[in-house]
Amino acid sequence: MIRVLQPWFENLSKRQTKAPKIYFRDSGLLHRFLGIGDMESLRAHPRYGASWEGYALEQILAVHGERDAYFWSTQGGAELDLLLFRNGKRWGFEFKCTDAPSMTKSMHIALEDLRLERLWIVYPGEAGYLLADKVQALPLRNLGTITFA
Numbered sequence: 001m002i003r004v005l006q007p008w009f010e011n012l013s014k015r016q017t018k019a020p021k022i023y024f025r026d027s028g029l030l031h032r033f034l035g036i037g038d039m040e041s042l043r044a045h046p047r048y049g050a051s052w053e054g055y056a057l058e059q060i061l062a063v064h065g066e067r068d069a070y071f072w073s074t075q076g077g078a079e080l081d082l083l084l085f086r087n088g089k090r091w092g093f094e095f096k097c098t099d100a101p102s103m104t105k106s107m108h109i110a111l112e113d114l115r116l117e118r119l120w121i122v123y124p125g126e127a128g129y130l131l132a133d134k135v136q137a138l139p140l141r142n143l144g145t146i147t148f149a
Helices: 027-033 039-044 048-064 105-114 140-145
Strands: 002-005 021-024 069-073 079-086 089-095 118-123 129-132 135-139
Touching: 002 048, 002 069, 021 027, 021 048, 027 048, 048 079, 048 089, 048 140, 079 105, 089 105, 105 118, 118 140, 135 140
Parallel strands: 089 118, 118 135
Antiparallel strands: 002 021, 069 079, 079 089, 129 135
């Protein structure tokens, strides 16, 4: 029912978070605990973004496996929602519950500091598009198109 996502930390020049993140694996159960009964109430709730993040995280791990999965954040505010190690490379995921995700300073920092092979911004939209070199907005429904090559 609960997922404990461990932090990734290494000897970087930044102070990094070392406490795990906790997610409800079942977003319907989370909504029930929060007293959210319909989509309109969910969209107005302050935990809407956190609910989306947990749901999208579970979908990615269901498709691409749970092994070597972490999150990353610094005490300075830079973060990455999900870091996967596959085929000797680092792959990053950000979860944005918005119609048109864009690059953030935090994403630039994660790309550089973690030496990511690619960063996907998973969102509930319809079309995937390139945001920057190595960064792509990806609709949640297209998770199966991701390859770690």
